[in-house]
Amino acid sequence: METSALNTGDTAWMLISTALVLFMVPGLAMFYGGLARSKNMLGTMMHSIITLGVITMQWVVVGYSLALSDGNAFIGGLSQAFLAGIGPSDLHGTIPTFVWIAFQGTFACITPALIAGAIAERIKFGAYIVFILLWSTLVYDPVCHWLWHSQGFLAQAGAVDFAGGMVVHLTSGIAGLAACIILGKRHGLEKGILPHNLVHVVLGAGILWFGWFGFNAGSAVASNGSAGLAFLNTLVGPAAGMCAWLIIEKIHLKKSSALGGATGAIAGLAAVTPAAGYAMPFPAMLLAAVTAGVSYFFVSRKNRFGYDDALDAFGVHGIAGIIGPLAVGVLASQGVNSLLFSHPGISRSGMDQFLAQAKALGIVGTYSLVVTGVLVLAIEKFMGFRVAKDVEEQGLDLSLHGEQAYNH
Numbered sequence: 001m002e003t004s005a006l007n008t009g010d011t012a013w014m015l016i017s018t019a020l021v022l023f024m025v026p027g028l029a030m031f032y033g034g035l036a037r038s039k040n041m042l043g044t045m046m047h048s049i050i051t052l053g054v055i056t057m058q059w060v061v062v063g064y065s066l067a068l069s070d071g072n073a074f075i076g077g078l079s080q081a082f083l084a085g086i087g088p089s090d091l092h093g094t095i096p097t098f099v100w101i102a103f104q105g106t107f108a109c110i111t112p113a114l115i116a117g118a119i120a121e122r123i124k125f126g127a128y129i130v131f132i133l134l135w136s137t138l139v140y141d142p143v144c145h146w147l148w149h150s151q152g153f154l155a156q157a158g159a160v161d162f163a164g165g166m167v168v169h170l171t172s173g174i175a176g177l178a179a180c181i182i183l184g185k186r187h188g189l190e191k192g193i194l195p196h197n198l199v200h201v202v203l204g205a206g207i208l209w210f211g212w213f214g215f216n217a218g219s220a221v222a223s224n225g226s227a228g229l230a231f232l233n234t235l236v237g238p239a240a241g242m243c244a245w246l247i248i249e250k251i252h253l254k255k256s257s258a259l260g261g262a263t264g265a266i267a268g269l270a271a272v273t274p275a276a277g278y279a280m281p282f283p284a285m286l287l288a289a290v291t292a293g294v295s296y297f298f299v300s301r302k303n304r305f306g307y308d309d310a311l312d313a314f315g316v317h318g319i320a321g322i323i324g325p326l327a328v329g330v331l332a333s334q335g336v337n338s339l340l341f342s343h344p345g346i347s348r349s350g351m352d353q354f355l356a357q358a359k360a361l362g363i364v365g366t367y368s369l370v371v372t373g374v375l376v377l378a379i380e381k382f383m384g385f386r387v388a389k390d391v392e393e394q395g396l397d398l399s400l401h402g403e404q405a406y407n408h
Contacts, residue, residue, distance in 0.1 A: 034201035066145065067148070073151055115372075168273070208266060217230040269288075287323070338353055
């Protein structure tokens with residue numbers, strides 16, 4: 001039996017990756033804040049930033065133990081609640097366990113923040129905090145265990161998710177769709193609501209892209225060839241998504257917008273996430289371009305579909321969380337077989353891998369939809385989730401936080 005030894009190169013890379021993923025949270029705050037109206041900018045940014053506070057504490061108290069400690073096929077145990085029994089000398093593979101906990105904790109923070117994009121500009125801050133604490137415990141932590149712990153029943157069934165297509169983007173995108181449908185549309189939507197600061201949107205997208213190198217390549221949990229592949233895919237995927245969105249926009253609207261370029265890049269990033277270490281660069285670019293096209297369809301027609309996904313959490317992250325994991329079963333060529341590529345040394349066939357991906361997709365999506373729906377309905381009934389009409393019309397910044405983004 002081999003004993004793992006500390007690898008300082010892997011550890012250095014994972015420390016950097018952890019910081020990169022954490023930096024994505026203020027990037028998301030800037031991206032979402034720019035998309036909101038000026039009267040809601042700070043409140044919208046707070047929905048992202050607050051996860052660094054409350055979800056970090058939830059993660060070290062109970063989340064990590066539920067998600068990634070030994071338990072059963074459905075949930076981890078409580079043996080490592082409050083990080084009990086873990087010390088500086090303990091290792092996860094070739095890196096300190098504390099570094100692994102911190103890296104995974106940044107994923108736990110950004111995932112519920114994505115949901116806020118679907119329900120922006122209409123929710124109570126306190127109710128939102130209750131929601132993300134319950135959602136992280138009841139949805140994120142179990143799904144993380146199902147796919148990213150060796151005991152998880154979806155991992156046992158052969159489903160793979162390199163960096164969070166299902167664990168992060170599918171769960172949050174589906175949750176956002178459920179929440180925005182239940183809570184209803186924003187007042188004044190029929191008159192048209194536009195982003196107030198596209199400069200912030202573009203800068204936020206750039207920060208997200210920068211941090212995503214840690215998100216995807218860090219998920220190799222080593223400084224190796226798999227990390228290098230994921231790193232390159234994190235460069236070329238959003239590039240393809242951006243170009244695809246701008247081309248479609250030019251054909252459809254006769255103009256290519258900065259907002260479209262930023263959104264297409266995020267769609268491409270989310271699409272390649274589950275395949276980052278499994279697909280070669282050109283298939284990853286195709287995946288990103290196709291996903292950007294489908295996302296464009298949903299984003300441009302959400303009003304016709306009758307739901308108010310305010311900042312396109314479902315239209316971008318949910319759609320990518322559906323297409324990306326399925327695409328792993330179609331075009332992956334590294335580490336697993338797929339419908340298009342196979343290796344004699346890998347026992348699971350491409351069809352088996354595709355079916356495992358589809359099964360996991362259905363289970364995770366349904367679970368997030370149902371649990372989120374129950375949580376939103378319960379919070380709305382017992383403490384009120386949505387703000388009153390006059391509060392919404394005044395804006396969340398002054399009404400809920402007593403401040404505003406711009407004082408001139």
